[in-house]
Amino acid sequence: MKLTENPLNLIIPLISIIILIANCSNPAGKSYLPLLLGSNSQEFQDTSLSNDTSISTSIGKIQGTAIIEIPFGTTVESLRAAIQIAPHAIFEIVDADGTTPAATLSRNCLVAVTAENGTEALYTLYILPDPAILAEWIGFDPASPDYTIINARNVDGYDGNTGALQFDGDPDTLDYVIIPDSDALTLGSSGTVEVLFRADTIFPFAGIVHKGEKKDFSDESWGLQLYYYQNSQSRLLFLITGNDGNWIGVHGSFDIVPGQWYHVIGTWDETSLRLYVNGVLDGSVANTTGRVRDTDGGLIIGAQLSEIYNGSYGNLGWSGVIDRVIIRSDSVSDEQVMSSYRGL
Numbered sequence: 001m002k003l004t005e006n007p008l009n010l011i012i013p014l015i016s017i018i019i020l021i022a023n024c025s026n027p028a029g030k031s032y033l034p035l036l037l038g039s040n041s042q043e044f045q046d047t048s049l050s051n052d053t054s055i056s057t058s059i060g061k062i063q064g065t066a067i068i069e070i071p072f073g074t075t076v077e078s079l080r081a082a083i084q085i086a087p088h089a090i091f092e093i094v095d096a097d098g099t100t101p102a103a104t105l106s107r108n109c110l111v112a113v114t115a116e117n118g119t120e121a122l123y124t125l126y127i128l129p130d131p132a133i134l135a136e137w138i139g140f141d142p143a144s145p146d147y148t149i150i151n152a153r154n155v156d157g158y159d160g161n162t163g164a165l166q167f168d169g170d171p172d173t174l175d176y177v178i179i180p181d182s183d184a185l186t187l188g189s190s191g192t193v194e195v196l197f198r199a200d201t202i203f204p205f206a207g208i209v210h211k212g213e214k215k216d217f218s219d220e221s222w223g224l225q226l227y228y229y230q231n232s233q234s235r236l237l238f239l240i241t242g243n244d245g246n247w248i249g250v251h252g253s254f255d256i257v258p259g260q261w262y263h264v265i266g267t268w269d270e271t272s273l274r275l276y277v278n279g280v281l282d283g284s285v286a287n288t289t290g291r292v293r294d295t296d297g298g299l300i301i302g303a304q305l306s307e308i309y310n311g312s313y314g315n316l317g318w319s320g321v322i323d324r325v326i327i328r329s330d331s332v333s334d335e336q337v338m339s340s341y342r343g344l
Contacts, residue, residue, distance in 0.1 A: 052086035053113045053121035060126075067111065068126040076105045088116035098122060106343045130328075134184045137301075138324040139163020140177065151175040152302055157323035158196055158261055158344065167302040169203045169319025171312060176303040178213065185211060185327065186221060186294045192267040192328035193224055193238070194340060199258045201319040202226065204233045207304030208264075208318055209325055212241075212297035215309045219297030220247070224266050225304060225316070227251065236282075238266030238275045242289030250275045250283045258320070263341050268292075269331035279341030281334065301325055 056062060059082035060070040070079070076093050085091050094100055096108040111123040129136075135146075139161050142149050149165065152175045157164025167175040179185070193209055205226060212220035220241045227237035229251045236256065239249030250273045256262065265276040270291075274284040300306060304316035332340075 049115075049117035050086055050088060051115045051117050051119040052089060053115045053119055054086060055091065055111065055113060055123065056084045058082040062123075065121065066124045066126060070105075070125055070127045072128050072130045074105055074127065076102050076109075079105060083111065085113060086115065090114050104339050104342075106339065108343055132328045132330040133326060134329055135179070135325070135327040137326070140165050147177050147179045147301075149177050150306075152177065155321060157321055158198075161323055164321050164323040165302065166321050167318040169201055169206060169314075169317045171308075171314025171317070174303070174306070174308065174315045175317050176306060176315060177301040178306055179299040179301070181296045181298050183294075184329065185299055187211075187292055187327075187329060188294070189291050190267075190269040190329065190331045191222065191292070192265060192326075192330065192332050193222070194263075194265045194324075194326040194328070195224060196261065196263050196323040196344065197318075197320060198261050198323075199256050199318075199320040201258060202234050202256065203313075203317065203319050204228060205304070205313065205316050206318045207300060207302070207316050208322065210300045210304045212295060212304075213300050213306040214297060215305055215307055217241075218245075219295035221292050221295055221297065222266075223304065224264065226256065236264065236275065236277070238264075238273060240268055240273060240287075240289060240292045243291065243293045244289070245293070246289060248273065248285060248287070248289050250285045252277065253282050261323075263344060265332065265337050265340065267328075267331045267337075276337045279338045281337075299327075 057067060059074060059079055060067045080093055083091060091111055091113040093102045094110050094112050095102050098110060098112060102109045107125060107127050109125050113121045140149060140163050151173055152165040152167050155164055155166040156162055195208055197208060207223060207225045210223035222240045224238050226233065227235055229235040232255050234255035236252030237249045239247045241247040252275060263278050267274050268287060270287060272284050272287050275282045302318045302322055308314055309316055
């Protein structure tokens with residue numbers, strides 16, 4: 001005959017297991033009882049883990065959810081070493097997508113903090129300007145006192161930038177931006193010109209950025225433009241003019257295609273001129289002219305001249321959109337060029 005098992009023989013061991021689990025904790029002090037009874041039980045919900053996502057830093061200053069006044073040139077490694085967070089929290093310096101660890105520090109980087117209980121926070125970075133940057137126009141404001149916009153109009157530019165300028169290239173209408181001459185813009189023994197642009201139509205010899213505005217080119221110092229080269233009107237030319245009035249330049253190796261965006265950097269020092277397109281070195285030549293000549297010519301954007309060269313070419317104007325122009329007083333490295341391109 002089969003004996004019926006007493007229910008108390010099952011209940012008593014179960015109660016013992018519950019009591020045992022209730023008295024056990026993980027190394028962080030978290031009870032495992034809610035796992036047995038159900039994580040939604042408010043009576044047993046663990047609230048002992050910190051939600052603290054605050055940070056402090058010895059580089060820059062904390063202002064709300066931002067780190068401001070970060071010195072230019074600060075590296076990812078040095079900023080990481082300067083940041084302190086709450087106990088048991090973690091952080092990473094990431095690119096603008098919020099997840100990819102940053103290789104170099106830029107204004108697009110973020111500090112992502114995760115508290116002990118999983119609460120997350122993002123801190124934006126404000127890096128002090130590079131002292132070598134003489135001018136930085138990311139978009140153009142018709143009301144700016146720094147330059148005058150002639151006929152060009154504001155349009156959407158790269159990645160939705162609403163301050164870009166559209167130039168029509170029509171020789172009958174002079175479209176350009178002019179910035180008054182200054183000693184800093186001569187760029188003497190070294191300099192860098194960075195431009196983000198799109199061509200709509202190819203006009204021969206169209207200027208993109210040009211230091212000098214007279215049609216006899218007597219005040220030309222340096223420039224980035226289109227030029228006739230290797231049987232093509234669509235090649236880039238980056239040039240500098242020496243004190244003897246002669247220019248030397250580095251030509252692009254391929255045709256500019258209408259409708260495509262290009263990030264172009266021309267840079268020089270006492271030894272060479274180099275032309276970069278979309279982060280990659282496209283050409284270089286030796287600097288055989290020495291220093292760039294100092295003239296009183298203004299800086300022209302969207303053309304070569306502020307006056308008509310002739311009836312066929314107008315003021316050698318650009319047809320397309322120019323989104324930004326950055327002028328530096330130094331020569332930049334391959335790594336700096338790639339960093340600028342990746343930071344677009």
